[in-house]
Amino acid sequence: MNMFLEFFSFELKFRAKSISTYVYFLAWLAFGFFCTGSESFGPVGFNNGKVLLNGPYALAYNQLAAGLFGVIIISAIFGTSILRDFQRDTYQMLFTKPISKFAYLGGRWAASFVVCVLVFTGVSVGMWLGTYAPWTDHVRIAPNHLWWYVQPFLSLTVVQIFFLGSLFFAVAALSRKLVVVYLQGVAVFMVYIIGITVYGATRSLEHFWSGIMDPVGFVLFDNITRYWTVAEKNKLLVPWGFTGYSPGVFLYNRILWAAIGLVSLGVVWRLFPMSVEALTARSQGKRAAKARLADAEDARSIRNLVAAALPRVRQVFGSGTTFAQYLALTRMRVRMITREIPFWGIIALLIVFAINNGQFAGDVGDQNVWPVTYLMLQAVEGSATLFFYIVATLYAGELVWRERDNHFDGIHDALPMHATTDWLSKLSSIAVIELVLLTVTGLVGMMMQTMAGYYHYEVLQYAKELYLITFPQVMGFALLAMFVQTVVSNKFVGHGIVIAIFVMVPILFNFGWENSLYLPGAYPAYTYSDMNGYGYFVAPVFWGMTYWIAIFAFLGVVSIAFTQRGSEESRAARFRQAVARAPRLAPAGLACLLVALGAGSWFYYNAHVLNDYRTAEDNRRINAGYERDFKKYELLPQPKTTAVDATINIYPDRRSFDGTGRFTLQNKSDVPITQVHLTDAQQTVSNVAFDRPFHLVSRAPRDLYSIYALDQPLAAGDTMTLTFRVSWTTRGFRDGNELAQYSPNGTFFDVGVFPTIGYDRNLEIGDPRRRREEHLGPLVELPPRTDSVYAKRNLFTPTSDWITYHTVVSTSGDQIAIAPGYLQRQWKQNGRQYFEYSMGTQHILNFYAYLSGKYAVRKEVYKDATGVDPVNLEVYYDPQHAYDVDDMLASARAGLDYYQARYSPYQFTQFRIMEFPRYRTFAQSFANTVPFSEGIGFITRLKKPTDVDLTWFVTAHELGHQWWGHQLIGGEVEGSNMMSETLAQYSAYMVMKHKYGKDYMHRVLKHFLDQYLRGRTGEVRHEPPLSQVQNEAYVWYQKGGQIMYTLADYIGEDKVDLALHNFLMAYRYANANNQVDAADSTHGARSRDTRYPDTRLLVEALDAQTPPDLQYLIDDGFNRVVLYDDKALAATSTQLPNGKWQVTLDVQTRKVQVDSAGTESPMPLDDYIEVGVFTGKSDEEKPLYMEKQKFTQERSTITIVVDQKPTRAGIDPYNKLIDRISDDNMIDVTSK
């Protein structure tokens, strides 16, 4: 025991003296500090504005993140403790002494464990200190609870140190190889990252085994906390017991991995030999080889003692030799790198990485797509970029230090060559290595495309991306790393600085330092699009990159000057040396600076002079000012737009447009209007004029809000016209935030470029954190449905009810321009294409868009069963993206069939889909016109029958909006959003169900249920019931869809559709028949506005079709937030004498209601829930019995007789009800 203490305390003392211990601790301290001290830093900060930065969830998550990166530190501490004796050859001295195995191994291990735990407390201490940072968001800092720090530390970090430390210790003790010890931590780290990428890509909803098997804990933690709401995240600790949504998983995980730790210790205890002989015999092969060689050499007789004269050689010095020297050095350096194991490890890892990620290139979100080159590059290169940087950093350090590390500098430095030659060869070696890596990446990408059955190889795109974009960036970084390594004179400190610079860039960006000119190596983000290639990103990326590379190259020149040559290390000596070298290097340095200055100036001129440079925060400040100054005018009576006539000229090449517009405005209020207020959010409006005398009262900066006074008020019911000019001219390029509306192919801008009458609440900031920053107070939400003023305003366009629409749009000669309406005329003039579209006297929502692109067009005519009112279906697509055009048309046909038969006739005679570049990824429904991003829907590919057909789904959804959103519109009150989104979602589900069947929908819905449950965990305000939804997309899409789908399942699809039909026919086109249009045709009486429908009427309509005993479904689904907890407890079966099987099923069912604060309270049960008995194995069950039964109490036992031998049974087996633990609803049947 004494000896144990001796080893233990020796190791502790050694660690206490070693600087690395303090570096690790301080690194963790800093990490912890910023996690709580800044919401822009930690893994939790961004997540959700209401999760406490020092709450139990955040503290545990930070521990977890530290645990992942800590793998490397754990390996460094544990591995080196045992390796030290073998590295320094002290083992010969040690093991010839009488020491016990327990003392040696135990002492070393225990001390490493203690040191490691102490080092990792840095995270906790840092987090605690961070809560006192004055600048952090103190709304998100709760009073510190000691246990919130201690419990996650013990549960996550300490267990991990034990298990990984023991494992690394065992591997180090048994292998006794330096390279193994250095690489094992990195290897575990990389393999884990690969593992979770692979797991993530499978999109599995399995929450049990995946959690248990996870050694580091990200999947485990996600499984446990997946459905934790904000309130739970701020209250719950990781559960050691059998509670929560993943009962027992955490406990099992800890037991499993702690056991592996113990096994490792047992193995090392058994196998570690305590004798020099055994240790030497197994010692490094290199040493043995050396000994053998020396022995052979000694045994050999010396052949001649007489020295012969050496041959004479010619030495030539000149530029040719300089070049030969450069080549020889480069070749040798590359050879040295490629002869080392780490290089091949990197290549192997890169290939594994790329193969793995490449396999999922065709997985975007929940769907399969064609692995087009930009997706493949994103998959194989995107995640490997870090790799390239690490390689550049490491090899820069190696090459700068290699001669000195190998003590070859004495010979090397006295060789007759220029410092520049030597330096350039180092840089070139890194370049060669990086080119190899990039080429491998590209080749794997193409291989993975081939394997995925995609044969459209875009070699040029690979080359551009890899060699023209990534390569220069990485080399810029290599230059920086070489500079740092040269001036810092300690390799590891150098690595630390380079990594710090690398890490700081994105962090500074989050802090609002968005200017590419001062973020080292930064350049504006770009997006490749098949429609445009690199398009308008080329200039900003080129100049930004040139600027930084020139700066880095200048640092490179400086580093040549400071390159150490000879034995002098003092700063003064190296400075003298640099001064001596300066004259020769000055021209190159000056050239770099001139290029940097030139590129930087040009960048500055474009981003800051030609364009208004604004950070995200600047934009928020403008929006906050808008709300503060003008919110008061929101309800000011304003005339409503009733007709729009516009002439628009699009210049795609210049990314610009201009045009004129004419609005007909009618005073539909009952007071005379004296002022007209205009919002011009995009600075596109000018030359505003009214058809009567007026004058400008005020104009906010950037023309954001202008107030015009009418010299002669607009009387109630009267109309007038507003004319204006609209235009946008793209000048030069911007530092990011390039306007995606304007692109050379696929222009797409909407009504936002036109003046908006009155105040626009869409400009308000929603995120509570940002509102706090701007001192805005809580967001004013949509008013209750009982409000009489807002209920008369159109949800989408509060200062317009319906309009008639006419437009002439022109574009360049090779493009087609599209706007809502029927094509009246098309002509060519001055090399430009002109199109005239009109909706005639038909009303549409005051919501329209202009598109222009080089399109291929597919047209067909749809006729319904009656054959009257045919509909022209048209798809405008990029010729490369013909994959899904048929699917889109088929979905449109199916949707028209279903919606016309069940809701109402389609109000238009055309339905058009057009593709726009993937700078934005959504589809949007304008009247008879649906722009659809190239990023979704155009490259969908159905590989397996279970794949989600997103194209089909989105097309049906957007078509659904032609009813829900273009016929039926709610008022500007709570809940109205669901009447467009939920109903469009439901419509799409139904069309999908008819095509793919119920089983398929069951699978799809499971994913949507998961999205809803996760969506509510991110809620920053409060989760409203469906019928009072504000702006919560997870409620109106995923929850709404599920509620409607389940309702249709319970009461019948026909009943639901009938209710929707009745509701639609009663309330569609609200306020359409009380206005004067442009043509001065009066629709109905010139009467005042009436109410728009709200969700109370929808609920009423559904109620009317629902039998009384199921009406609770509607109340629960629409008016409350209700969660079920159904669980199958046990199932047994016995065979009856008649050969049938009797199943006895024990189930639990609970139901809770969640209030707006997130508090859950139990609800009494009186519910119908499905009970099912199945045959076949898990996940491939076939139903033998499926009935809805009534449940009134928490525990029930059900007896069911089925014909075949049952294997599975359960309650709500298809997850039709919202249940956070969806996989415990079924259980295996045990037969007696």
Place this chain on the structure above:
Amino acid sequence: MALTITNLSKTYPNGVRALKNVSLTVGSGMFGLLGPNGAGKSSLMRTVATLQEPDAGAIQLDGIDVLKQKDDVRRVLGYLPQEFGVYPKMSAIDMLTHLAILKGITGAGERKTMVEALLQQTNLWDVRKKALSTYSGGMKQRFGIAQALLANPRLIIVDEPTAGLDPAERNRFLNLLSSIGRDVTVILSTHIVDDVLELCPRMAIIAQGEMLLEGSPSECLATLQGQIWSHVLSSDDELKAIEAELKVVSSHLVAGQHEIRVFAPTKPGPAYESVPTELEDVYFLTVARHSVN
């Protein structure tokens, strides 16, 4: 061929005065630089080998200002540092070929001939394809010699080259060196007196950064001729007594008994025998005298 060192001084940042006003002229042939560890030999060698700057002084090599025209010096220089390492996984032949290119031997045929000749000369031919990192100390040292002799250097600086060589290897190396050293300048630093004696027509003794003695070994020996006396002692006490009285140059153990050598103008006593002067005596005396001063 002449190397002229004038008033060279160097003080390291830690305050150690490595060179104090050293002046020296070295002509063609072998020049031995003798001195104890830490005498400033390596500092002097490194300075001549362009790896270090003096604080003051000048070095001329046949009209080349060594301190300014470093590249010109490097072209004619062959340098073997006192300690050097090798790259891992690099064979001797590859490394020598590589270094030959860097030394400006552009002709591939010449390069090959030279590299092969050197490998033969240094007796590394059979292991030329083995990785340098597996070489024993002596083999590595021979490789170091080979690389220093590439490109027929006119100035060869070898710092402690025989350290770590076994006697056979040492002989071989000295033979090689002397065969080359006839028409070029070779500076050989060592603390082994025999190396100098066997090879060098001229030599110098350096200690604590100062040049103490310069001349040919025979000149040096002549200064002490007839003044070295030997005596076998019976006990340590006797040694103490003599040390207090006489200038003891060295003491060796011969079959368990101390044999001392004493410097004295006249025979110090009856038990003393006159012995021929050895270079070692010169060395020890010069160094010892200096440290007393």
